[in-house]
Amino acid sequence: MKTLLLCSDLDRTLIPNGSQTESELARPLLTRLALHPKVRLAYVSGRDRILVEQALTDYQLPVPDFVIGDVGTTLYRLRDGAWLLDPAWQEHIGADWNGLEQGELDELIAAKEVEHIWLQPPEKQNTFKLSYFTDPDVERSRLIEEICTILEANKVAANLIWSLDEAENLGLLDVLPASANKLEAITFLLDQEGVPQQQAVFAGDSDNDLDALTSGLQAILVKNAAADVRREAIAALTEKQQQSRLYCAQGSLSSLNGNYAAGVVEGMLYFFPELLDWIEGG
Ligand SMILES: [Mg+2]
Numbered sequence: 052m053k054t055l056l057l058c059s060d061l062d063r064t065l066i067p068n069g070s071q072t073e074s075e076l077a078r079p080l081l082t083r084l085a086l087h088p089k090v091r092l093a094y095v096s097g098r099d100r101i102l103v104e105q106a107l108t109d110y111q112l113p114v115p116d117f118v119i120g121d122v123g124t125t126l127y128r129l130r131d132g133a134w135l136l137d138p139a140w141q142e143h144i145g146a147d148w149n150g151l152e153q154g155e156l157d158e159l160i161a162a163k164e165v166e167h168i169w170l171q172p173p174e175k176q177n178t179f180k181l182s183y184f185t186d187p188d189v190e191r192s193r194l195i196e197e198i199c200t201i202l203e204a205n206k207v208a209a210n211l212i213w214s215l216d217e218a219e220n221l222g223l224l225d226v227l228p229a230s231a232n233k234l235e236a237i238t239f240l241l242d243q244e245g246v247p248q249q250q251a252v253f254a255g256d257s258d259n260d261l262d263a264l265t266s267g268l269q270a271i272l273v274k275n276a277a278a279d280v281r282r283e284a285i286a287a288l289t290e291k292q293q294q295s296r297l298y299c300a301q302g303s304l305s306s307l308n309g310n311y312a313a314g315v316v317e318g319m320l321y322f323f324p325e326l327l328d329w330i331e332g333g
Pocket of ligand 1: 060061062063064255256257
């Protein structure tokens with residue numbers, strides 16, 4: 052058996068922090084899977100390093116080989132407990148920002164006195180991630196257009212992602228290099244590690260996983276995913292005649308309901324049935 056790389060989102064894909072229930076055996080079986088000598092594991096998450104480490108502890112998730120974190124702006128290799136930031140990935144995404152880094156981009160935006168935004172704390176920033184809070188009811192499209200105009204004038208190719216923190220009632224705006232996204236980071240990692248696409252699988256649950264779920268990579272959508280995400284993923288792949296690349300977990304294995312890690316295990320067995328002996332031998 053050749054090396055397999057499982058790339059998985061964390062929140063509501065492996066971490067059971069949604070409203071659906073988790074099967075008792077879900078994470079133990081995922082851990083068993085990760086122990087297979089030919090299986091390597093990458094977490095792909097919006098979380099920063101501290102929050103990924105916290106999730107590993109709080110939810111007893113298997114320690115991964117790689118972490119693509121901070122919404123795709125960091126790629127770490129984990130070796131003997133050390134987290135090594137991949138400089139090649141930094142260089143790859145840094146090219147989009149025309150030689151500028153987070154602080155310099157903020158200065159450009161601040162110089163134009165853009166209203167209704169203020170910086171998030173330092174731990175939410177990194178070299179290629181500039182993150183602001185915004186008023187929750189800010190006129191989003193105008194704000195984004197205003198910032199894009201400033202960035203374009205400075206030849207900065209950026210991707211702006213706005214979301215709402217409902218608990219805090221605050222808008223969140225991330226300014227990222229145009230190529231810093233989950234799909235591009237996964238493709239880069241496969242390339243660097245020499246893992247062919249047919250030996251890789253991506254697992255996710257939500258909107259921000261759609262690019263990777265519908266890219267033509269083998270992919271798993273966990274059962275607890277929202278219905279509209281499932282519809283959109285299937286529609287996009289049907290159009291490309293690549294429906295067979297996506298496995299939607301159904302809860303078809305005994306004592307596994309298809310939600311969260313149970314769905315990921317189910318999907319891995321669908322794509323790689325040869326793993327069944329290993330799982331059952333645990
Ligand atoms: Mg998620």
